[in-house]
Amino acid sequence: MANKKVITVFGATGAQGGSVARAILENKNFAVRALIRDVTRPNAQVLRDLGAEVVKGDLNDEASVETALKGAYGAFVVTNFWDDFSKEKEVCQGKLVADAAKRLGLKHVVYSGLENVKRLSHGKVEVPHFDGKGEVEEHFWAIGVPMTSVRVAAYFENFLTAWKPVKADDGDYYTLVLPMGDVPMHGISVTDVGAAVCSIFNSPEEFIGQAVGLSAEALTIQQYADVLSKSLGKEVRDAKITPEAYEKLGIPAAKEVANMCRFYQMKPDRDVELTHRLNPKVKSFSQFISENQEALKGM
Ligand SMILES: NC(=O)c1ccc[n+]([C@@H]2O[C@H](COP(=O)([O-])OP(=O)(O)OC[C@H]3O[C@@H](n4cnc5c(N)ncnc54)[C@H](OP(=O)(O)O)[C@@H]3O)[C@@H](O)[C@H]2O)c1
Secondary structure, three states, X not given: OOOOOEEEEEOOOOHHXXXXXXXXXXXXXXXXXXXXXXXXXXXXXXXXXXXXXXXXXXXXXXXXXXXXXXXXXXXXXXXXXXXXXXXXXXXXXXHHHHHHXXXXXXXXXXXXEOOOHHHHOOOOOOOHHHHHHHHHHHHHHHXXXXXXXXXXXXXXXXXXXXXXXXXXXXXXXXXXXOOOOOXXXXXXXXXXXXXXXXXXXXXXXXXXXXXXXXXXXXXXXXXXXXXXXXXXXXOEEEOOOOHHHHHOOOOOXXXXXXXXXXXXXXXXXXXXXXXXXHXXXXXXXXXXXXXXXHHHOOO
């Protein structure tokens, strides 16, 4: 550990950062320093047991970010829009890390970014949890930090939680309610992101300055439904909802998700082939569901 280059990992107690920290530790080319808000929590100890150095810090506290980055070769940076539903806060946190990485001369940052949809659509579509990350990507590149942006497709895990099949009112079947029309939607298990990011850290010359869209595969909502039907033995159908109807469902983040799907229908770049090269073990949706059937047992 002592003579290995250090990668500071943000969000290591969460889904993306946790996947990245584990993959880097398993790969053993770099040491991991995890910045964590509460270092007394059991998940901080889990990371220590896996071999990570754990340091206390907060993305809203510049001094702690600077301390966590000092002496590091690189960093994996993820911010969580959904903590406060605030684009401004997410942009502030992302830029704070970018500026500190620049001051300290980090050699390679992998940032979990997404497109600035508002800018790309000339203001017609706003997806705040994308737009803020897009602004941060632009900032990283503008100030000259050697950075790779990974634009992660929708997590397959969402199908076990917010997007799980909904029981129909008018019959013995379930529906998937996502306004994608017939356009395939890219997806990936967040547990497979880490190995892909680790490969990117192992090939800086190929990936610095690039945006990489990570996706295991792209399926239509009916194809996602077919996989679920086969695996669960219950009929699941695409609800065939429009973005306009989705917005009126009165569920949390309805407008945000409707606009995200409007953007997905414009087919942003996600590179399935490259993702499989970066992580040859990346799971298909079918494999993911068969490994996670337990989570949908109550259906
Ligand atoms: N869901 C999807 O399909 C999808 C797809 C692509 C991108 N994304 C993006 O992924 C991001 C969320 O990442 P995730 O799924 O890994 O979330 P997560 O599992 O909820 O983890 C969030 C992590 O961020 C840490 N964190 C939050 N606020 C912090 C702060 N102020 N200082 C330091 N650490 C802080 C949390 O630490 P604690 O343990 O202290 O809470 C936790 O480790 C979102 O911005 C979302 O837009 C999601």
